Amino acid sequence: MVRAPCCEKMGLKKGPWTPEEDQTLISYIQQYGHGNWRALPKQAGLLRCGKSCRLRWTNYLRPDIKRGNFTREEEETIIKLHEMLGNRWSTIASRLPGRTDNEIKNVWHTHLKKRLQHNQANREAKRQINENSKNELKMTRNSQQFENSPQQSSSDFSSGVDSSVVTTDNFDMGIKDEYIDSSSETFPRIDENLWYTENLCMPENFKETSTEPEIQFPISTASTTFRSNTDEDMEFWYNLFVGAGEFTELPEL
DNA sequence: AACCAAGACAACCGCCTGATG
DNA sequence: ACATCAGGCGGTTGTCTTGGT
Numbered sequence: 001m002v003r004a005p006c007c008e009k010m011g012l013k014k015g016p017w018t019p020e021e022d023q024t025l026i027s028y029i030q031q032y033g034h035g036n037w038r039a040l041p042k043q044a045g046l047l048r049c050g051k052s053c054r055l056r057w058t059n060y061l062r063p064d065i066k067r068g069n070f071t072r073e074e075e076e077t078i079i080k081l082h083e084m085l086g087n088r089w090s091t092i093a094s095r096l097p098g099r100t101d102n103e104i105k106n107v108w109h110t111h112l113k114k115r116l117q118h119n120q121a122n123r124e125a126k127r128q129i130n131e132n133s134k135n136e137l138k139m140t141r142n143s144q145q146f147e148n149s150p151q152q153s154s155s156d157f158s159s160g161v162d163s164s165v166v167t168t169d170n171f172d173m174g175i176k177d178e179y180i181d182s183s184s185e186t187f188p189r190i191d192e193n194l195w196y197t198e199n200l201c202m203p204e205n206f207k208e209t210s211t212e213p214e215i216q217f218p219i220s221t222a223s224t225t226f227r228s229n230t231d232e233d234m235e236f237w238y239n240l241f242v243g244a245g246e247f248t249e250l251p252e253l
Numbered sequence: 254a255a256c257c258a259a260g261a262c263a264a265c266c267g268c269c270t271g272a273t274g
Numbered sequence: 275a276c277a278t279c280a281g282g283c284g285g286t287t288g289t290c291t292t293g294g295t
Contacts, residue, residue, distance in 0.1 A: 016263070016289075038280065054281075055264065090283060101283075106262055 013047045017056055021046060025053055026061055059102045066098025070107055078104055079112055 017025075028044035034057065037050035046053060059065075070078075074096055081092045089101035089108075096104065 014265075036280080050280080051266095052264075058282095059263075087284065102263075105284075110261055 012041075012049050012052075014052070017060075021048070022056070022061060025057060029057060029061075055102075059100045064098055065100065070099075074099070075107070075112060078108060079116065082108065082112075 024044055024046055028040065028046075032043070034040055034054070037054045040046075040050055041048045041053050044053075048056075077096060078092060081095060085091055087105075089105045093099055093101040093104050
């Protein structure tokens with residue numbers, strides 16, 4: 001394949017477009033259209049290559065371009081589509097009227113990618129806290145049980161003689177990544193799907209901020225997922241994730 | 254006020270594909 | 275079938291702006 005000569009070698013201008021150039025291009029396209037991009041700059045009197053003109057028009061000057069910040073809905077659409085399609089910016093752009101692939105690509109690299117990485121790091125941190133709390137709880141309950149029943153041997157605990165006791169064995173092997181003892185009454189289970197941002201909820205008295213909330217409380221029961229803002233639930237989750245041990249008031253964000 | 258680093262975004266580059274002769 | 279061209283796409287770079295020191 002023969003490569004077209006680059007703009008510089010042909011003495012054509014590069015770099016940012018001036019308002020005059022923009023106006024020239026707009027006027028020409030409004031009058032004659034853009035049937036042939038390669039021929040257009042010469043006919044319009046622009047010292048630019050056709051490719052540059054096309055990009056300038058499609059990414060910036062087109063009348064149906066939507067300028068300004070992306071809405072929350074647009075951002076969510078991009079995130080979802082990117083999850084499905086990967087870096088197919090033009091396909092993603094076709095689903096967002098008035099937005100160009102270039103703009104979407106820029107937004108992705110400058111905002112959305114970082115936000116997703118941040119969310120992922122948060123989820124990982126929470127998961128770690130959850131894991132640590134789980135271990136602490138496990139140890140506490142085991143030691144309490146040992147103190148209350150000094151006559152029992154440690155092998156009795158792990159054999160599951162008393163079904164109300166959470167032992168190392170039934171905790172680890174019974175239900176993975178869930179907070180639940182064999183009576184299934186005391187501890188709500190964590191629905192892993194709730195870690196995803198769209199499923200997280202904030203307590204009513206939490207302040208809405210533009211940044212990612214630091215603490216969020218996913219709640220579900222063994223049978224059904226629900227969202228709760230009751231003090232009891234908040235206290236449970238606050239102690240679980242923040243690890244303060246003593247719950248006094250909800251944190252200000 | 255001056256400088257510098259980081260962020261945001263416009264523009265370019267190189268490759269690919271489909272159309273055409 | 276092959277060569278050439280135009281247009282499209284995604285990755286990368288360049289430039290301007292902004293915020294911090």
